[in-house]
Amino acid sequence: xxxxxxxxxxxxxxxxxxxxxxxxxxxxxxxxxxxxxxxxxxxxxxxxxxxxxxxxxxxxxxxxxxxxxxxxxxxxxxxxxxxxxxxxxxxxxxxxxxxxxxxxxxxxxxxxxxxxxxxxxxxxxxxxxxxxxxxxxxxxxxxxxxxxxxxxxxxxxxxxxxxxxxxxxxxxxxxxxxxxxxxxxxxxxxxxxxxxxxxxxxxxxxxxxxxxxxxxxxxxxxxxxxxxxxxxxxxxxxxxxxxxxxxxxxxxxxxxxxxxxxxxxxxxxx
Amino acid sequence: xxxxxxxxxxxxxxxxxxxxxxxxxxxxxxxxxxxxxxxxxxxxxxxxxxxxxxxxxxxxxxxxxxxxxxxxxxxxxxxxxxxxxxxxxxxxxxxxxxxxxxxxxxxxxxxxxxxxxxxxxxxxxxxxxxxxxxxxxxxxxxxxxxxxxxxxxxxxxxxxxxxxxxxxxxxxxxxxxxxxxxxxxxxxxxxxxxxxxxxxxxxxxxxxxxxxxxxxxxxxxxxxxxxxxxxxxxxxxxxxxxxxxxxxxxxxxxxxxxxxxxxxxxxxxxxxxxxxxxxxxxxxxxxxxxxxxxx
Numbered sequence: 001x002x003x004x005x006x007x008x009x010x011x012x013x014x015x016x017x018x019x020x021x022x023x024x025x026x027x028x029x030x031x032x033x034x035x036x037x038x039x040x041x042x043x044x045x046x047x048x049x050x051x052x053x054x055x056x057x058x059x060x061x062x063x064x065x066x067x068x069x070x071x072x073x074x075x076x077x078x079x080x081x082x083x084x085x086x087x088x089x090x091x092x093x094x095x096x097x098x099x100x101x102x103x104x105x106x107x108x109x110x111x112x113x114x115x116x117x118x119x120x121x122x123x124x125x126x127x128x129x130x131x132x133x134x135x136x137x138x139x140x141x142x143x144x145x146x147x148x149x150x151x152x153x154x155x156x157x158x159x160x161x162x163x164x165x166x167x168x169x170x171x172x173x174x175x176x177x178x179x180x181x182x183x184x185x186x187x188x189x190x191x192x193x194x195x196x197x198x199x200x201x202x203x204x205x206x207x208x209x210x211x212x213x214x215x216x217x218x219x220x221x222x223x224x225x226x227x228x229x230x231x232x233x234x235x236x237x238x239x240x241x242x243x244x245x246x247x248x249x250x251x252x253x254x255x256x257x258x259x260x261x262x263x264x265x266x267x268x269x270x
Numbered sequence: 271x272x273x274x275x276x277x278x279x280x281x282x283x284x285x286x287x288x289x290x291x292x293x294x295x296x297x298x299x300x301x302x303x304x305x306x307x308x309x310x311x312x313x314x315x316x317x318x319x320x321x322x323x324x325x326x327x328x329x330x331x332x333x334x335x336x337x338x339x340x341x342x343x344x345x346x347x348x349x350x351x352x353x354x355x356x357x358x359x360x361x362x363x364x365x366x367x368x369x370x371x372x373x374x375x376x377x378x379x380x381x382x383x384x385x386x387x388x389x390x391x392x393x394x395x396x397x398x399x400x401x402x403x404x405x406x407x408x409x410x411x412x413x414x415x416x417x418x419x420x421x422x423x424x425x426x427x428x429x430x431x432x433x434x435x436x437x438x439x440x441x442x443x444x445x446x447x448x449x450x451x452x453x454x455x456x457x458x459x460x461x462x463x464x465x466x467x468x469x470x471x472x473x474x475x476x477x478x479x480x481x482x483x484x485x486x487x488x489x490x491x492x493x494x495x496x497x498x499x500x501x502x503x504x505x506x507x508x509x510x511x512x513x514x515x516x517x518x519x520x521x522x523x524x525x526x527x528x529x530x531x532x533x534x535x536x537x538x539x540x541x542x543x544x545x546x547x548x549x550x551x552x553x554x555x556x557x558x559x560x561x562x563x564x565x
Contacts (some may be wrong), residue, residue, distance in 0.1 A: 013360040023393045069548045088286035095279035112540040114489050121300035144293040205382045222382040243385040248382025
């Protein structure tokens with residue numbers, strides 16, 4: 001009976017994975033087709049295999065700079081988020097201070113603001129401080145929802161580290177900074193991996209703010225993609241290739257943090 | 271863990287606070303400002319007080335999209351939470367399979383939202399998309415660009431595809447945190463799989479489920495990019511959710527005042543529902559702990 005149950009489980013898992021992968025496969029399939037084939041008939045794999053769609057993207061600076069821009073602001077956001085969230089999460093996990101509960105709820109409430117109408121104020125704010133169309137503007141704006149999540153996740157991991165470790169370190173003569181960087185951070189490595197993953201994820205997939213705060217120099221790839229819709233209809237092949245390329249950085253990131261994620265998920269409460 | 275009262279901890283929180291406040295409070299105040307004025311252009315605005323708030327109470331278009339929004343968010347939660355738990359229970363627990371499944375499941379989460387819309391826009395088409403084509407060939411009359419119900423179901427299916435993984439990953443982490451001893455005890459007691467789930471796994475999943483439900487509620491309530499790319503809100507208004515209605519008002523018709531007023535109402539609705547949910551759960555937790563002590 002046990003083996004029967006395991007195979008049923010595997011079958012269910014397999015079916016769900018097919019459901020997850022099929023739409024992605026369809027995009028990948030389309031990116032290797034010519035437009036004639038895409039619109040002509042339904043084919044399960046490219047009969048007229050071509051790299052043209054990818055070549056279009058890699059030879060045109062206005063295309064591939066979109067990826068560079070997106071990665072730049074995501075990386076900046078990741079660094080800023082981790083730098084300010086680590087001490088804040090430590091404070092939340094170790095100390096009681098005036099307004100701590102309210103502050104925590106206020107932080108989370110920032111995730112709930114509807115983006116649509118807040119776009120205009122964001123545009124005005126970042127224009128008035130001279131940051132419009134810079135990577136920093138997008139990175140700072142994304143902090144609005146990455147920092148609350150990062151603090152939340154890190155706080156969970158840090159609460160799992162016993163206080164005695166802090167106290168022993170202070171008795172041994174470590175200063176706070178020294179202890180934090182040399183001892184504490186290595187102990188919550190997995191937590192930082194998980195946090196980095198989620199921070200990357202939410203910043204990478206966001207479009208509205210990134211598009212509103214940029215025009216030319218820092219324009220993200222997801223905004224550039226909309227120009228495949230031209231007068232002659234949609235250039236499906238290039239659109240699909242661009243879409244596939246937006247998935248790749250995510251795969252790389254999760255590949256690097258996969259052990260942390262598996263282990264980190266097991267340790268923290270996330 | 272016992273926390274030490276120490277107000278100096280504010281110094282650790284301060285950089286984070288300033289950074290978030292910069293992006294949170296100034297735009298919020300600007301929106302409050304809009305909601306109280308009638309704005310013609312950058313230099314001409316009249317103070318109108320609560321007029322826009324009164325108007326939002328009468329605006330049936332907003333009410334319709336609010337109702338559609340609630341319907342959609344609850345459908346999303348009703349499907350994604352149970353499905354996420356089931357997927358998490360089916361996930362392999364160790365070995366390379368565990369890593370592989372973890373990575374594959376995370377894929378939809380890492381795709382930019384407009385690309386998600388594009389993927390489903392193509393995938394669900396009757397002529398060139400595998401999904402729509404298969405349905406049509408099975409004799410099901412399916413066309414998401416002309417049939418409102420099909421469009422709504424497609425948006426829902428897309429959201430399930432996109433976000434169930436998040437619930438599954440959260441639940442997976444919760445399941446991994448259950449010590450083996452619990453399962454051994456259940457084995458000795460010859461507990462049925464259902465009993466194991468109901469009395470060991472589900473209670474232990476509560477914390478991650480709270481996070482999952484909150485995140486899914488907030489994000490599905492603000493959904494904009496995916497349906498905008500997939501259906502453009504149509505056919506008719508069948509998939510025009512709240513964010514899109516507000517954007518049309520604010521940017522399309524330049525009715526910033528009413529749009530701002532309603533966004534604030536909208537913000538308060540999300541805040542209220544989240545808060546109610548949060549307090550109910552923490553309350554349940556407290557009474558549960560109380561019962562344990564009684565025994």
